[in-house]
Amino acid sequence: xxxTTASKITVVRVLLIPVVLVLMYLDFPGHMYWAxxxxxxxxxxxxxxxxxxxxxxxxxxxxxxxDPLADxxxxxxxxxxxxxxxMMPAWAAIIVVARELCVTxxxxxxxxxxxxxxxxxxxxxxxxxxxxxxxxxxxxVGEFVITICWIVxxxxxxxxxxxxxxxxxxxxx
Numbered sequence: 001x002x003x004t005t006a007s008k009i010t011v012v013r014v015l016l017i018p019v020v021l022v023l024m025y026l027d028f029p030g031h032m033y034w035a036x037x038x039x040x041x042x043x044x045x046x047x048x049x050x051x052x053x054x055x056x057x058x059x060x061x062x063x064x065x066x067d068p069l070a071d072x073x074x075x076x077x078x079x080x081x082x083x084x085x086x087m088m089p090a091w092a093a094i095i096v097v098a099r100e101l102c103v104t105x106x107x108x109x110x111x112x113x114x115x116x117x118x119x120x121x122x123x124x125x126x127x128x129x130x131x132x133x134x135x136x137x138x139x140x141v142g143e144f145v146i147t148i149c150w151i152v153x154x155x156x157x158x159x160x161x162x163x164x165x166x167x168x169x170x171x172x173x
Contacts, residue, residue, distance in 0.1 A: 006053035007063045009045050013070045016042040017077050024081050024138075036138040042074055043131045071127070072100050078134050087137060088150040095154055096130075099161035106164060110171045117168055122160035129156045 003011065016038055023035035049067060053059045076097060082088040103123075110117045133149035 001062065004053070004058035004060055004063065005056070006049040006058040007060060007066065009049035009052065010063060010066045010070050013042045013045045013049070014066070014073065016045075017070075017074050020074070021077055021081065024078070032138050032140075036135060039074075039078065039138065040135060043135075046071055046127075068104075072104075075130055075134070076100070082134075082137060082150070087146050092150055092154045096157050099157045103161060103164050106168060106171060110168060113171060115171065117164070117171075120160065120163055120167065122156070122163045126153075126156040126160040129153060 020035050020038045020042065023031055023038060046067070049063070053063055053067075076093075079088060079093050079096060083090050083093045107117050130153050133153045137146050137149050
């Protein structure tokens with residue numbers, strides 16, 4: 001299988017995940033700024049590979065599978081570090097992971113019925129708020145800001161998950 005440019009960028013995003021995690025856990029001056037930089041690079045690569053795939057007609061089955069998986073792996077990995085560091089409660093992380101699994105399941109059921117569920121605006125807002133919130137949580141901000149960040153992540157996650165199920169309830173018929 002020959003990878004497209006868009007798919008290569010997605011693969012790089014997956015390879016950046018352990019780099020972010022190692023940088024978060026290593027203890028040297030400025031390690032979190034390095035982790036933040038790599039996290040931002042990985043997050044932005046999601047927009048870049050999507051643009052390239054659509055603009056240059058590089059949409060592929062590999063990309064359709066790997067791109068959302070890469071996003072979920074990046075978010076869940078960093079989120080679990082925050083849980084480990086007691087910056088985010090485990091129940092909040094469970095809600096985020098449960099939403100991702102449920103929406104993925106909904107999409108699989110839809111595909112079986114010949115329907116494709118496109119990303120909704122609420123899902124895009126959820127993704128953006130998660131990336132921005134996690135970026136802020138990597139900075140030396142106070143506990144109040146950290147709490148606001150994970151609350152916004154959970155609220156946008158729940159809202160977008162509920163919207164996906166309401167708009168696509170017909171998939172279960």
